[in-house]
Amino acid sequence: MKRDIYPDILFLMETKNPDSFVLKKMKQLQYENSHLISPTGHGAGGLALFWKQEIKLQILNSSANCIDVCIEFEGKSFFASFVYGDTDKPKRRAIWDLLLERNNARDTPWFLTGDLNDLLNNDEKVGGPSRPEASFTDMRSFYSEGDLYDLRHSGDCLSWRGQRGDYLVRCRLDWAAANSYWAEMFPNARSQYLTRELIELKRSELECALTDPANDTDLISKVSNELNDAYLSEEEYWRQRSRLLWLSLSDRNTGFFHATAKNRKRANAFTVIEDDEGTMVYQEDQIGRVIVNYFHDLFRAIEGNREETVAYALSPMVNDEMSDTHNATVSRRDQRGSVLHSRRQSPRTRWLFR
Template identity: 25%
Template sequence: MNALAWNCQGLGAPRKIQFLKDVTRSEKPVFVFLSETISSYSKMEELSSSLGFEGFMAVEPQGRSGGIALFWKNTDSVVLRSCSRFHIDVLIRTTDNKDWRLTGIYGEPGRANRHKTWDLLRNLSRDANLPWCLVGDFNNVTSQKDKKGGPPYPEFLIDGFNSCLHDANLQDLDIIGHQFTWEKGRNTDHWTEVRLDRVLANNDWLERFHTAKVYNLEGSPSDHSPLLLVPDSMNRGNRKRHFRFENAWLTEPACFQIVKSCWEEEDNGSVIQKLKSCANSLDIWGKDRLKDETGNWVDWNSGFPEMIKEYFQKLYTEKQSQGEEVLSCISKQISEQQNLTLLETVKAEEVKEAVFGMHPDKAPGPDGITKNKKCSMPESNWGSRWWRNWIVFQKNWNI
């Protein structure tokens, strides 16, 4: 029953369509709510079908702004309750007769009209006799902590939104991952981040889905990050994933012991079998390795960002190392004669003849350099020498 909510800021760009396809393929949401689609009803119908959803509802934009859509997997499991330019409200039928309600929200973008969104939530809550969950871009924050950079958020908007949540008996679910969902001006002095997208729910829904989690899926081609709601958080945790070795494990003595033990246990096995055994053991062991250098547990709110920063600072700090043992294991690819040829003194005439003898439109060879039979250098080492000689050529010919 996972639900994805994303303010895509228009689906005209192919990369946004591809991003949406990649996310739905990897996260497998049962529901997808899109806001600011700036797309026609027919285009949303086509997109819904291409993503593998049986049912959909879309509200077209007005001019070049707005537009919302909701996709769902099983046509028979969803009943449309109401919709407008800023919301789509549906009833979700379940096989165990524990129906619940899902509402996609797109908040009024203009601050002067923000009260209309609050009134909409209050009106919808009057019919909240079922477990109820809301997802989307609410275009509002609940505190100054929801904003980073730029001027403070207007207090009257914060107070108005919180008053609305109180009246509608809705609670804000925490986000796992980066805490901000919208940004502008990255890498400038005006970089601003705000948590505009969120998931709200009433007490009945929270009691039923007490393990619910909300994940911030970063890397979006939009200014907004998608949010993934997982009502049963065990669903996401049980998905099969590929093993990835973490370099940070090399600082743990236990890592070496695990590798040593696995290698010895598979003494008669092949190298592939030994690697698989190591990967399985490290994967299980590595799930609990989220500690800093002092051995303290960390998370996003207590030291994890700082730990990541410190790790990469150390990783990219230049260190003196000796690589003779590694180099001794690499077989030679060129002969001594070829090496002497590559080390010969470069003559300006030789470089000029090679450069001016090239055809401008011929396809390059395996080394990426265009070949030409007029070159005086042997074809086997022509490309390698050309790059080494180019700087000398520039200097000698003043180009």
Template identity: 20%
Template sequence: MVERTLRVCRFESWRIVSPIGVAGGLVLAWKEGVKVQIVSEKEYYIAVTVKDLSNRLNWGLIGVYLNTNEQVRAGQFHELSATIQKMQNEMIVMGDFNTIASQEEKRGGGLKSWSSISDFNNFIDGSSLMDLGMVGRNFTWSNKRRGEEQILERLDRILVSNSWLHMFPTNTVTRMQENGSDHALLLLDTSLQVERSKRRFKFQQRWCGVEAVRGVITEAWNSYVEGSAMFVLAQKLKLCRHRLVQWQKTSKSNSKAEIEEILKKIEELRETGINGGIEVEELENMLENAYGREESYWKEKSRIKWLKEGDKNTKFVHQSFQSRVRRNKIWKLERNDRSFATSRADIALVAEDYFRDIFSSTNSTDPEGEFEDFLPKVSLAMNRRLLRPVSLDEVKRLCLVCTLKVHPVMMGSQQSSSITTGTLWLGMCFER
């Protein structure tokens, strides 16, 4: 039955792990364009190496269907960790893990065992994997019941290594609809076309120690701008931003490229037999400074607040940055007709329509009736007095009062401490 279905779907090759009774069972199928080699398999996983013949990329893949028993699953995590270490490839581990990574990944029923959650997270961290997340609803499994008896969990997911993520940086996981199953399908697309937008300018902390940046900012800030104080401030900030963008394009501000260039120069000197001296020492100092700037850059990108200055530029920092980028990206938005907008332009239109709707009035009735029970605080006589025009005599009396108030201040009287600066300035203006 399974093989016939695979042929109908035009798969050319496959590997099947038969179920034990009515439980378990795995199928891994592939079409032309990839070369798959089986590494190992058991009743709960299939481990293979994949070679993409079109771009010559290689990676490891493990498809899993773990046991529902917590003690058995803990042993399976241990065996999977050992298999991942043996393969030593860019790795992707995907399938039904039959457990969750936090209590928030379950709705309904009792709480999951904390030891089960801890075992799963230890497996993820110990294998240096990260969750790709998914686009769609938060849960992948349902007990198919309704009301208070309904239980939803996220049992299925795709975990990858950081090196695999660098190989396929533009990828997305989409949660498909359940059709005749209590599990939802997950579709991984590694050839996602990303629409590039204009990059937002952000001052980088690693520029602080660069003398050229100090000169660029000083020159822009000392430029003459005419206008109000706030206008001058805004224009100078804008000019600094534009000058820094120009400097970044023309200078070697990329610390990663600088590190590679310095390493290349050091290697060239060593090939000629020069392993010491002033030139090598200068290059090593430059290399240390470049490493410091690169480390500062990734710390700033990762936004891990508790990392202190001096911590190493670890994979954890890179993974934190990659996870934040994927978490903050809006992959799709649902329209009113239950369809989904996926392109950048369509997502922008859906968001614009949504906020226009919630900030637009839908009440066409006259609101004056709502204020009938409010008691007025300003009488009609008070309102007429407040709105009447100011006469010239009143202006002259005001000028005279202010001028008289300022004289004691100008003569050094002790009363000066009780008169505000605003009164002093106004009195001097009227006196003149």
């Protein structure tokens, strides 16, 4: 992992082992700082957070389901929550409520990531029957009340795979989200699901299994199946990148149920604009000048004689002859003609003229 990907902060969920075992396995990655939460039972749970020496990170709160921290990065400070959502719905809802309470008290940039163990909609799963809309209420409410937005992502986001009855189900349980304050602070932030890295790992494991003198056929079969699933996942990812399919299925990555509720500045953010000469401008200060110049030219007074235009706009459109015609007294003959005409047009209204 360190050879290709060496993140500044590494979060592990479901370590399922004693802290000493986790630290021993992680020693080769040479992280100077760590914070571990021991498993709650035998082979269940466990969290671990590792970060480099140059990262200013302060642990604020920690539990079996969340490590809450404050981070300083590039001169900017924000709060971050590394979460493992409980599989029990009431307990998971309690975690959401606690996180919302902390966030509301801060009202500052907030980043959240981890296995939330829940979905926003049925587009986040493949296989098995569709879930009822009511089952997404907790997650949607959590996102909406927390002003949370899903980070733009790449890779195969359906990171969980399991058998549910007769169905093979794949769904998105791992998330990276942030509130609008954080998104304004880091507008180019992106999340990546490491599909290719998984393929390389499984290929390496398969090679080791095939060259092992023990010739463990069960292990070879297991790793082969996992490698095949990884290839299928990557194929699905690139298929989804097709523009035609993207349009037919809609962009699941930006179809937020709450995107119009609290979009603030992020919804209107852009990184390029074309000036009046057709030149593309990318720098923030240059973009600002293009906008200012546009509206300056739009509302700038232009010399010219406008008295004729104003006089025409204010001149009466009804002349004396037209006014006399409209104000003339209706004769008895005209009234009778109108009544007879109305009778012929609508028999059901005859009683009105008796």
